Amino acid sequence: MGHIKYASDVGAPVEVAFTYTDNHLFVPNWMFGIVSFxxxxxxxxxxxxxxxxxxxxxxxxxTVTCEITEYRRNAVIGYTLRGRLTWTLTLRFDPLGYGRSALTSETEYSPPRGFAGRLCVGPVDSAAKSALRRTETQLRREIEEFHVTDLVGRIA
Structure with missing residues (x-):
C-alpha cells in the first residue's frame, strides 16, 4: 500500500477551510481528476x-463510489474512493492562529496487483504524488478564495 503526506499553510481559519471542504458541491473544483460528485x-x-x-x-x-470514512467537524474529513483501485484521501485541519490553518493532506492507495502491477509501481507512485500535490494546491487556493468572498456566511 502506498502512502503520501503533504502539509501546507492556508490563509483561512479552520472553520472556513473545513466548511468549504465539507461541501460536496465544491469537490470537483479541487479534487484532481473528479468532474462530478x-x-x-x-x-x-x-x-x-x-x-x-x-x-x-x-x-x-x-465512475467510482466515494464514502466519507472519517469525519470530525473542523478537524478531519476522510474520503475513500473505490473503483478498480482503492484510494483514501484524508484532510486534517489544525489552527495556526491569526486566521490561518494548517492543512495536512494524506493519501493511501493500493497499487495494481500481479506481475504487471509490480512493473507499474514506480509510475503509479509518481502519479499518486502528482495527484495529491495538485489536489492539495488547488484546495488551498479554493479555500483562500472562498474565505475572501462573502459566500462564507451563506454556506455554513
Whole structure:
C-alpha cells in the first residue's frame, strides 16, 4: 500500500477551510481528476455519506463510489474512493492562529496487483504524488478564495 503526506499553510481559519471542504458541491473544483460528485444516499455530508464520483484522467473515464470514512467537524474529513483501485484521501485541519490553518493532506492507495502491477509501481507512485500535490494546491487556493468572498456566511 502506498502512502503520501503533504502539509501546507492556508490563509483561512479552520472553520472556513473545513466548511468549504465539507461541501460536496465544491469537490470537483479541487479534487484532481473528479468532474462530478453527486450524493447517492440520504446524507450529503458527514460520516457515512456516499457519492458517485466521475473520474476523468486524460482518455480514461470511470465512475467510482466515494464514502466519507472519517469525519470530525473542523478537524478531519476522510474520503475513500473505490473503483478498480482503492484510494483514501484524508484532510486534517489544525489552527495556526491569526486566521490561518494548517492543512495536512494524506493519501493511501493500493497499487495494481500481479506481475504487471509490480512493473507499474514506480509510475503509479509518481502519479499518486502528482495527484495529491495538485489536489492539495488547488484546495488551498479554493479555500483562500472562498474565505475572501462573502459566500462564507451563506454556506455554513
Amino acid at each position: 453527486e450524493p447517492t444516499g440520504e446524507l450529503d455530508r458527514g460520516l457515512g455519506a456516499t457519492f458517485a464520483a466521475a473520474v476523468r484522467l486524460g482518455l480514461w473515464r470511470q
